[in-house]
Structure formats: structure tokens, C-alpha cells
Amino acid sequence: MENIRRYIAEFIGAFILMFTIACVILMPTSGVIAAIAIGFALMIMVYALGQVSGGHFNPAVSLAASIRGALSYKRLIPYMIFQVIGASLAAYIALSMSNGNSEILTFNIKNMMIAEFIFTFVLCYVVLMTATSYRTDGNSFYGFAIGSSVTTGIFAVSTLCLTAFNPAVAIGLGIIGVASWQLIGLTIVANFLSAIVAALVFKLTIDE
Numbered sequence: 691m692e693n694i695r696r697y698i699a700e701f702i703g704a705f706i707l708m709f710t711i712a713c714v715i716l717m718p719t720s721g722v723i724a725a726i727a728i729g730f731a732l733m734i735m736v737y738a739l740g741q742v743s744g745g746h747f748n749p750a751v752s753l754a755a756s757i758r759g760a761l762s763y764k765r766l767i768p769y770m771i772f773q774v775i776g777a778s779l780a781a782y783i784a785l786s787m788s789n790g791n792s793e794i795l796t797f798n799i800k801n802m803m804i805a806e807f808i809f810t811f812v813l814c815y816v817v818l819m820t821a822t823s824y825r826t827d828g829n830s831f832y833g834f835a836i837g838s839s840v841t842t843g844i845f846a847v848s849t850l851c852l853t854a855f856n857p858a859v860a861i862g863l864g865i866i867g868v869a870s871w872q873l874i875g876l877t878i879v880a881n882f883l884s885a886i887v888a889a890l891v892f893k894l895t896i897d898e
Contacts, residue, residue: 725844733837750885757889781862809843814888
């Protein structure tokens with residue numbers, strides 16, 4: 691079993707590394723400052739509030755954490771509700787401060803769901819590996835790792851998907867009008883499926 695864990699870990703690491711490199715080379719993205727800002731916003735909030743709630747801010751992460759056993763199921767739904775409310779409120783406030791002319795984005799559905807799935811997996815898996823495992827208990831790098839997961843995803847696949855990697859954020863993107871609610875719904879499905887897979891893979895790669 692120890693060897694299987696090593697093989698799975700090597701597969702995941704090589705796959706995500708090459709997928710990111712290929713996307714960046716073949717589908718050049720823009721908005722460098724936006725990607726860094728988003729990743730760092732997550733990072734600083736994880737560092738600030740992780741000691742209080744675990745610093746999920748993401749229903750997909752909370753679902754993965756519950757399956758992993760790091761969040762009780764009785765707290766899961768309240769976590770999700772407050773995450774969606776917070777994201778929705780932020781979206782409405784931002785919309786009220788803008789001119790309200792959001793560009794409607796369209797994507798190839800298959801590519802969109804694959805991209806959202808892969809980097810939601812990265813985010814959830816990194817959270818579980820760095821912030822919930824006894825092997826990294828008390829580390830000081832988890833916030834940077836989690837925030838950087840989002841930045842990496844935005845750099846790699848911003849031409850393919852909404853780069854939400856988070857059902858609450860996806861709802862907020864729907865509120866500000868950057869995508870149809872059909873795309874929002876498919877994004878959320880990809881996010882939650884990815885969270886489940888991330889939690890199951892975590893259990894395969896860590897002996898706890």
C-alpha cells in the first residue's frame with residue numbers, strides 16, 4: 691500500500707505540473723495582476739481566519755474536508771450557507787459599484803468542466819494535504835500553498851473556464867453577470883465532483 695501511495699502522489703504531481711505548463715504554452719492567458727490578486731486574497735484570508743474556521747471559504751473545500759473527516763457533517767451545511775451568502779453579498783456590492791456591463795463569457799462545455807474539475811481538485815487536495823494532515827500539523831506554508839493553487843489555476847485555464855474552483859464564487863459570478871446560469875450550474879457540478887474525488891484520493895495517498 692505504501693508503494694501505491696507513492697505512485698499515486700507521483701502521478702498527481704506530474705499530471706498537474708504538465709497540465710499547467712501545456713495550458714500556459716498552448717493557450718496564453720492575460721490578466722497577470724488579477725490572477726495574483728485572487729490567489730493572494732485567498733492566501734491572506736486563510737492565514738487570518740484558518741485558526742478560526744479552517745479557512746475554507748469554499749463549499750467544495752468544505753465538502754472535501756467533511757469526507758476526509760476534518761469537518762463534522764453537522765457543520766457542513768451551515769458552512770456552505772454562510773459561504774454562499776458571503777460570496778453573493780460581495781457580488782451584489784461589487785455590481786452596485788460598477789457600471790454593470792459585464793462581458794458574457796462562453797466556453798466549450800467539455801473543456802470548461804475538465805478545467806474546473808482539475809483545478810478544483812488541486813485546490814481541495816492541497817487544502818487537505820497542507821491544512822488537515824497530521825504530517826503537516828503546525829506548518830507555516832499552508833496559506834501560501836492554498837492561495838497559489840488558485841493563482842496557478844487562473845494562469846493555466848482562464849481561457850477555458852470561469853476559474854471559479856468554488857461553488858460560492860461561481861454563484862457570485864452568475865450574480866455579476868459574467869456567465870449564463872447554465873454555465874454556472876455546470877461549474878458547480880464540476881466543483882463538487884472534484885471535491886469528492888480529492889477527498890477520496892487524499893485517503894489513498896495519506897496513511898492516517
